[in-house]
Amino acid sequence: MDLIGHFPSTEVQKDVDPMVDVGNLLLIDRQPVTSDSDELKDRARNNTQLLLNAIWQLERQQVEDAVVAILPAPTYRLPREKIIPQPRQPTKWELYAKAKGIKKRTKDKKKFDDLTGEWKPTYGYRRGNDSTKDWVIEIPQNAADPMKDFFEERIEAKKERVAKNEMQRLKNIAKQLNSTVKKGESTDKLIGVGVNPMEKTKQQVRFAADRARAATASAGKFQETIKGEKPNVKTGKKRKFEPNEGKITEENKRALQIFDKIKAKKIKIIEEKAAEIAGPNSSDEGKKERGKKGKKPARMKSEVHRQQWFKNKIKSKKSASARGGRKGKK
Amino acid sequence: MRPLTEEETEKVLGKLTYFIGDNVAQLIDRSDGNYCFRNHKERVYYCSEKLMRQASVIAREPLLAFGTCLGKFTKTKKFYLHITALDYLAPYAKNRVWLKSQAEQQFLYGNNILKSGIGRMSEATPSNAGVVVFSMTDTPLGFGVSAKSTQDCKKADPTAVVLLHQCDLGEYIRSEATLT
Known part of the structure; x- marks a missing residue:
């Protein structure tokens, strides 16, 4: 066939096996x-061919539509990927036993x-001769307190x-890790047990309130602030500063803008103050003017009714006093 | 060292405006070169661009000061002027007070000024305004806040407090350790 002429032969000759x-x-x-490089390519091709030749010589199997070779056990020992682990350090007891020449005696698992x-x-569990399961204990003769619970x-x-x-187990582990075991009660905070609200500092209360405020489905976005409430301090945003060596002219432009804002504010305050100082007279005049010229609000x-009520009251008083007067005269 | 943030700038310029009014613009935009405000360890320094660039070579920790320290931010982020800022306040001050020679020492020891100690006072000083204090020989001594306006001061009796002390030259000695 034509094709065979195009491809190199499957038979490969090697100088060194x-x-x-x-x-x-x-x-x-x-x-x-x-x-x-050409020769290297050739060699790579030939070597692959050799390997495949070797595979084709193996025993074959048919698994569904595929032809599968059964590989023998590997003969080449691949190098280890990771370093060999360090041997475990002997525990304190093991060191002591070695020094004293104490041999480990194994006991039977069942008794x-x-x-x-x-x-x-x-x-362990359900052990025989369990001293804690005795149904009766003889009180020793020389017992200091015979009434105690033996x-x-x-x-x-x-x-x-x-x-x-x-x-001792923990100490041995600590020794292996080059640290020490802390003595006394644990100082770690209990998980899930919060601080008593009465013992919280002002700041802790503050943070708790802030956290509670953000604990809505929309992360507190639509939460209204209570009157006098300070904004959240810990917003999670990082401070960002302008570069130190930026353009000074731009920086100064910005400063001038801020300064203009301040000036605008200042003027407002001064006007207000001026109004306050000149306050009582001018405002009174204003009221009078409004009384004369201004549009009167529609009477409610x-x-x-109130005016009528007062009129009636005055009338009744007058009439009453008139009657009373007569009575007095009589 | 870093440039001031917007809030910080507002506070610093606000405080300066309190004493020198519109002249703050002359400090920001100077004809004799570029000057800038810098925050270094919560203190605000005012210096030329060249000096700032030279100082920025030094790391934060060893850098003690550069240029003129205008004041500091407290832990609650309020801005306080230091006596070192007097050089920039004195020539531009809106409201000024000149002290008689016997009141000078009182002021330099950190006391408020009574009406009897005042030699001269600039016209139209409102109450609660920032005032720069001078000696009769026109040497700036410090600054403070007016407790009374010029108008009220004329009517007030000689023992009335007219000027509340804020900062004086004596601080160079009294708080030598904290000034930079």
């Missing part, structure tokens, strides 16, 4: 490398319990042993 590890799909060419006649775990005492002693062991119905 390459190392082929089909398990890893790996081929290592041991021939010295030359700097000719025969005489009471029940069963094999039970040596340690059952309780055993449970406490067990708890203490467990706690001590835990502490209630006002009319």
Whole structure:
């Protein structure tokens, strides 16, 4: 066929036999490398051909539509990716045992319990010969306080042993991490337990209020401020400053703009003050003028009623006093 | 060192306007070169552009001062003028007060001024206005706030407080450690 002439042969001749590890799909060419790029390309092609030849010689299987080769176990040991982990530092007990020559004796995991006649775990849950599960305890003759709870005492002693062991375990870990275990009660804040509102500082209350205000679906955007309320301090925005070495002329222009704003404000205040100083006279005059020339507001119905009510009252008073006078004369 | 923010500029210029009024524009836009305001460690410095550029080479920590310190921002972000700003306030001051020689010492020790201590007072000084204090020989001594306007001052009795002390030259000695 035509096609065969176009492609290089599948049979490859090598001066030095390459190392082929089909398990890893790996081929290592041991021939010295030359700097000719064309030759390198050729070699890469030939080596790939060699590897595929080797794969084709393997046992084959048909999985659905695909032909699959069964790879043998790899022979080449690939180098390790990560460094070998450091051996664990011996614990304090292990050091002590080594110094004293104490050998570890293993006990059986199960122990025969005489009471029940069963094999039970040596340690842990449902262990045999559990001293804390005794139904009766003989009070020792030399007991200092025979009335105390001896059952309780055993449970406490067990708890203490467990706690001590835990502490030693933590100390060993701390030693391995080159830190120390803190003594005394934990000073870490309890999670989920807030500060009592009465004990909060003014600032803490402030921040809490700010946080509460922003805790709406729209992050507090539409939250109205209460009268006299200060704006939120911690908005999460970072301060941003102009560059130090920018254009000074621009900076001064901005300063002048701000200064103009200040001047405008100042004038307003002065006018107000002037009005205040000249206040009582001018405003009185204004009122009088309004009384004379200004448009009178329409009289409200209630006002009319009130006036009538006062008129009636005065009338009735007059009549009453007139009657009273007569009476007095009589 | 950094330029002032908009709020800071407003506070600084507002305070300067309190003492020298419209002359603040002459401090911002000067004919003899570019001058600028800079905030360095919450203190406001006024200096020429050249000096600012030279000072900006020095790191924040070791840089103590440059140019003229006008004042400082408090922790609650209020702006206070320092006595060092007097050089820029005195020539432009709107309202001035000249002290008699016996009241000079009183003022320099940080006391308020009574009417008896005042030699001269510029006309049309309103109350609660920023006033620059001079000696009779026209040496600036400090600045303060007028407790009474010129009009009221004429009627007031000699023991009435006319000027409230804010800053005086004595501070160069009294608060030498904090001034920059």
